[in-house]
Amino acid sequence: MYYAEEDYIKLIYELAIENDVELIKTSDLSSKFGYTDQSVNEMIKKLSQKGLVTFIPYKGIKLTETGLEQAIRMTRSHRIWEVFLTEKLGFLWQDVHEEAERLEHATSPRLVEKLFDYLGRPTHCSHGNPIPSIKGPTQNPARLSLLSLNQNESFKLIRVLDHKELLTFLNKNQINLGDTIKVVEKMAFEDLLKIDVNDKEMIISSKVADMLFGEM
Ligand SMILES: [Zn+2]
Incomplete structure (x- = not known):
């Protein structure tokens, strides 16, 4: 999977949790990314052909089980890296997002879990977002x-x-x-x-x- 695809999936996941909804509108994605509706629609088509999202006309999109798994893996990696960067390397919390954004894609599941143990199995990222677990339900963020x-x-x-x-x-x-x-x-x-x-x-x-x- 390409980085851009992974980012889309992650954003769909994050928006659904943040807004506590099941379906996301494509317009929410275009305004978040700053892309045109057309390019977002093309990407959604690609992702649905790959079996990662389900598109319900006039209603919105949601992740399939496979898509959700990928999104959780990415988000988990991202948030664990944020903890590492702030706690171990002294990064300020406003500076970790971009670094984690790059690292999350390049990290193998094995390394993520090693890092997780090394950090004492943190429950939240530096911004207070719950770190999702691979299996089992994820805690809701404070709303x-x-x-x-x-x-x-x-x-x-x-x-x-x-x-x-x-x-x-x-x-x-x-x-x-x-x-x-x-x-x-x-x-x-x-x-x-x-x-x-x-x-x-x-x-x-x-x-x-x-x-x-x-x-x-
Ligand atoms: Zn964070």
Whole structure:
């Protein structure tokens, strides 16, 4: 399988989990990749001929069992490499995605499992996404966003979107997984939130708050 095909399969997998849906629209893929609908459709056709995705006209696409297996293998490799890069090589969390993106394709299943054991069998990547297991169900990612909290509610930050600018912003403001964040004030008109994190008040946009997930 080519890298591009593997990336498509992985993205279909990730979008379905992120949005908690069974079927993905091709337009979701084109907007994520920045490709035209036509080129996405061609790729989907190719993948369905290979038995990796099922296309249901006017409804969307989903992975076949084989496609799902491939997606889990890739995602697992990607997230284990991220842990290695941050924990063992001191990479910042905003810098690991591209490295892991290259490494995931080149890693044999044997090496992935060796790495997994070496790292003490981690359960989550550096961004708080669960590392899927080859067999058996995968834990769902935290889906409660900071934006959905009411004023004066707080949660523990356990997952952030793997988005470079967001991660850089969080790093600059010393916001990390495990921190408790409280919504001090919601300023709906300005589209801003005043939050308290580690006893420090700051203002963030709704856009940022919608990329942070946790548990109460
Ligand atoms: Zn990650």
